[in-house]
Amino acid sequence: MREYLRHQTPDIAFLGEEEGHEKLPEGACWILDPIDGTINYVHGLPLCAVSLSLVTDARACVSVISLPFLGTQYTALRGHGSFVGGQRLAVSTTTKLHDALVSIDQSTFADDTGYKNRIRMRLTERLTSEVQRVRVLGTSAIDLAWTAHGRLDACVLLGNKPWDTSAGVLIAQEAGARVLDQDGADHSTHSWATIAVTPALEYQVMDIVRATLQDSATTTP
Numbered sequence: 001m002r003e004y005l006r007h008q009t010p011d012i013a014f015l016g017e018e019e020g021h022e023k024l025p026e027g028a029c030w031i032l033d034p035i036d037g038t039i040n041y042v043h044g045l046p047l048c049a050v051s052l053s054l055v056t057d058a059r060a061c062v063s064v065i066s067l068p069f070l071g072t073q074y075t076a077l078r079g080h081g082s083f084v085g086g087q088r089l090a091v092s093t094t095t096k097l098h099d100a101l102v103s104i105d106q107s108t109f110a111d112d113t114g115y116k117n118r119i120r121m122r123l124t125e126r127l128t129s130e131v132q133r134v135r136v137l138g139t140s141a142i143d144l145a146w147t148a149h150g151r152l153d154a155c156v157l158l159g160n161k162p163w164d165t166s167a168g169v170l171i172a173q174e175a176g177a178r179v180l181d182q183d184g185a186d187h188s189t190h191s192w193a194t195i196a197v198t199p200a201l202e203y204q205v206m207d208i209v210r211a212t213l214q215d216s217a218t219t220t221p
Contacts, residue, residue, distance in 0.1 A: 001032060001034070001052070002014055002016060002032065005030050009030070011028075012028045012029065012030055012054070013025040013027065013028065013029040013030070014029065014030045014032070015029055015030070015031045015032070015162065015163065016031075016032045016033070016034070016163065017032070017033045017034070017161075017163040017164075018034065024055070024058065024162055024189060027056070028054065028055070028056045029054075029055050029056075030052065030053070030054055030055075031052070031053045031054075031055055031060075031162050031163050031166050031167070032050075032051070032052050032163060033049075033050070033051040033052075033141065033163035033164060033167075034050060035048055035049075035050070036048060036049045036050070036051045036139045036140060036141040036142075036163075036164060037049060037137075037138050037139030037141070037142065039106075039138060040138045040139060045138075046067075046069035046070055047067075047137050047138060047139055047142055048067075048068075048069065048139055048142075049065050049066060049067050049068075049139055049141040049142055049145070050064075050065070050066040050068065051063075051064075051065050051141040051163065051164070051166075051167040051168065052064045052065075052167060053166040053167035053170060055162070055166055055189075058188065058189040058190075059078070059170075059188075059189075060076075060078070060166045060167060060169060060170035061077070061078040061170070062076070062077055062078070062170075063075065063076040063082075063166070063167035063168070063170040063171050064167065065141045065142075065144075065145045065167050065168060065171060067142065067145075072084060072085070073085070074089070074145045074148065074149075074171050075171075076167075076170045076171040076173075076174040076175075077174075078170060078174070079174075080174070081174050081175075082148055082170070082171040082172075082174035082175045084145075084149060089148045089149055089150070089171070089174070089175035090150060090175055090176055091147065091148060091150055091153075091172075091175050091176045091177045091198040091199070092150040092151075092152075092153045092198045093150075093198070093200070094153045094198055094200065094201060095200040095201070097130050097131055097201060097204045097205070098130065098131065098132060099132055099153075100131040100132055100153035100154060100201055100205075101131070101132055101133050101135065101151075101152050101153055102127055102131045102133075102134055102135070102152065102153060102154045102155065102156065102205070103134070103135040103136065103137050103143045103146075103147075103152050103154075103155040103156070104120060104123060104124055104127065104134060104135075104136055104155070104156045104157075104158075105120070105136070105140060105143065105155075105156070105157040105158060105159060106136055106138045107120060115216070116158050116159075118216060119158060119212060119213065119216045120158060122212050122215065122216060123156065123158075123208070123209065123212045126208050126211070126212055127156075127208060130204075130208060131153075135152070140155075140157050140159070140164040140165055140168060140194070141164070141167060141168050143155035143157060143168070143196075144157075144165065144167075144168025144169060144171060144172045144194075144196055145168055145171055145172075147172050147175075147177055147196040147197070147198075148168075148171045148172040148174070148175035148177060148196075149175070150175075150198075153197070153198050153201055154195070154196065154197035154198065154201055154205050155194075155195070155196050155197075156193070156195050156205070156209060157193060157194040157195065158182075158192075158193050159193065159194065160187075160189070160190075160191045160192060160193060160194050162189060165194045166189070168196075169187060169194065169196070172196040176198075176199065177196045177197060177198060177199075178196070178197050178198075178199050178202045179194065179195070179196045180195045180196075180197070180202075180206065181193055181194075181195070182195065182209060182210070182213060183210070184206045184210070193209075195209060
């Protein structure tokens with residue numbers, strides 16, 4: 001895919017999870033995650049995705065998320081909506097937190113593993129007592145795409161690697177989701193977390209996230 005894009009768009013930079021620039025370059029850039037949900041893929045689970053976006057001025061303007069083992073492809077063009085199989089996407093209409101299906105991202109092995117994983121455990125515990133069910137799908141791209149599709153009412157991802165989130169953020173936004181940082185600010189490439197939620201549940205979900213982070217800050221050395 002990288003070679004194809006280099007041939008078709010030689011003036012556009014490329015950032016991939018496995019290779020490419022070490023950080024998001026200035027100007028236009030393709031961002032690719034060839035397998036989002038690698039652990040699922042290794043174990044033969046069909047929940048994995050190919051995630052591609054075109055980013056300009058640190059914002060995705062074109063996105064594609066392909067779920068090859070489920071035969072599904074999500075697309076979005078900034079200002080023109082997001083789609084799956086020709087159907088325009090719209091987030092769920094859930095208004096009550098106890099009716100909500102919420103996903104949270106999997107545990108991490110990054111430098112701040114201990115801190116973020118403790119937050120995940122506390123957040124999962126808090127959400128479990130407030131929402132209908134909590135899911136861990138193991139792929140950020142699907143978390144965001146399915147929030148856009150209305151299959152999830154929210155997803156809480158305590159990370160913001162561009163290859164994991166940039167395509168899904170645009171797809172969710174174009175379907176009407178609020179996509180936020182951990183403090184409730186609008187999501188950007190500089191955000192610490194990636195939280196997508198149907199608008200009616202924004203304040204309820206963010207109250208839980210903020211309370212969990214505050215508790216973690218006071219109990220973590």
